[in-house]
Amino acid sequence: MTYDPTGHLLLTPVDQEAPARVRRLRELGLGERPEPAFDEFAHRLAEVTGAPFSMVNFIDEHRQFFAGLHTPTGTHSGSDLNAAAGGNVGRYMDRDHGYCPHVVVRRKALVLEDVCDYPRFAGNPVVDEIGIRSYMGAPLIDRTGIALGTICVVDTDVRPWGRAGLETIKSLAAELVEQIHRREDGLI
Template identity: 75%
Template structure:
């Protein structure tokens, strides 16, 4: 085994569950189209946290898809990275951008009050390309035990999310998992 001094700086974590996650998302009919209820959920998440941007994010092997999205000007799509022509603008982002892939792989909430305080995260492309300075996200772990994606909020200013923010994002993730479960069972 050789020593790699840059290993701790890996920006995008390896995700062994991605193929199984894709199968589960297809079963649920999620991850490829906007879901109006998830847009409503993102709007409520932004309101509760006071964040200007909120997302319901599903992650596959290559990309992240925001099935729920709230931006300060709801009629103005936020550009979160290059999107293929078929994708709705602002709804798709490369898997190596942002912090949600870390949340899904770790299966734990992540609060970054100022991403620049964390060398591992400060080098993420969203910092320079979009100006993201703070992030808070929690995994969406369904009843099968699969981490499907995340709910998250971001800001272009540092934010003191604190313990209350952590508890809020975790409880909102649990609330959305229940909503997904109800969708799956048609209730």
């Protein structure tokens, strides 16, 4: 685990499963290029949750890759998020930025209605650099038991996601995992 030397807060969890995840993502042909099907899924995720930003995120040892991305203008470049961040956000993000690495390691959905309410998460670089105030994500655990990544939604405003939001994000994650399995089986 990494700690902020000044505050001793947990920043990014140690990810023992990363090498196995990278091998599995390569087997599936995922995590190295944007995919229209994942962009469409991210768009649907945004519509269902009402969030301005949504992602299908695959994580390796060093970075996160948004294979699916939705922004308020409907672009898939992350330019809206760039504007909020003053530039520098696109399809890739460092592993120590954001909350998806926590979801992957915990293997459980995470709902942060106001990230600033949680000292452990309030110091994450996405708060100051991008202005993220709320997050909701769920792991994509495939048939081999590996957490491939996440689906997530974020907002620059506080959002009362509640239990309904938690159930929605978990249900949509299960749906995307099934889509990935059908793809692997050659059914789509």
